[in-house]
Amino acid sequence: MVWIGALATAAVAGAGAGAAAGYLGLVTGALPLDLGVGRRTRPLGPQTIDVAAPREVVFDVIAQPYLGRATRAMREKVQVLERGSDMVLAAHRTPVAGGKLTATTVETVRFTRPERIDFRLVRGPVPAVTESFVLTGHGPGTRLVYEGELATDLWGAGQWWGGMVAPRWEATVAVSLAATRQEAERRAKAS
Numbered sequence: 001m002v003w004i005g006a007l008a009t010a011a012v013a014g015a016g017a018g019a020a021a022g023y024l025g026l027v028t029g030a031l032p033l034d035l036g037v038g039r040r041t042r043p044l045g046p047q048t049i050d051v052a053a054p055r056e057v058v059f060d061v062i063a064q065p066y067l068g069r070a071t072r073a074m075r076e077k078v079q080v081l082e083r084g085s086d087m088v089l090a091a092h093r094t095p096v097a098g099g100k101l102t103a104t105t106v107e108t109v110r111f112t113r114p115e116r117i118d119f120r121l122v123r124g125p126v127p128a129v130t131e132s133f134v135l136t137g138h139g140p141g142t143r144l145v146y147e148g149e150l151a152t153d154l155w156g157a158g159q160w161w162g163g164m165v166a167p168r169w170e171a172t173v174a175v176s177l178a179a180t181r182q183e184a185e186r187r188a189k190a191s
Helices: 003-029 055-067 073-076 156-189
Strands: 039-050 076-085 087-096 101-112 116-124 128-138 141-152
Touching: 039 128, 039 156, 055 073, 055 076, 055 087, 055 101, 055 116, 055 128, 055 141, 055 156, 073 076, 073 087, 141 156
Parallel strands: none
Antiparallel strands: 039 141, 076 087, 087 101, 101 116, 116 128, 128 141
């Protein structure tokens, strides 16, 4: 009878380890889960920034790591896996869990110069994300509007997971938008 208790303890420990591994896989994007059942969507954004730089300059700053020569810092964050004439497939690395883990998402990035850049998730912590950066003239500068949609599966459980992922996703975008503004305004002043 002692072996039944040992077997039960091993089963509980194995289930706990499996759950932990599944969670880590989801968080880092290593274990994408796309069941297509009980799909729920939620908006991302909008986030709007005004940039004191021409639209073409803002577009070039966003597109550079994908279409041009990326800086060393950007090469650590973005790896272009495949390049076409107006679209790339890119892996994005983002620190999570206080920098202890790295989440990797794979996305298509489509360019419509100079007014729009669209992203579509191929692999990541949720089954589907679509996003856009829309650039319009705004006085002497540019208004950049980010918005998108994040989808999860499994009804309420997926909705809960989306509630965990979306704020972090949007915070990462906000940091990217701030860096875009800073670099575009620097380039505009330099020219």
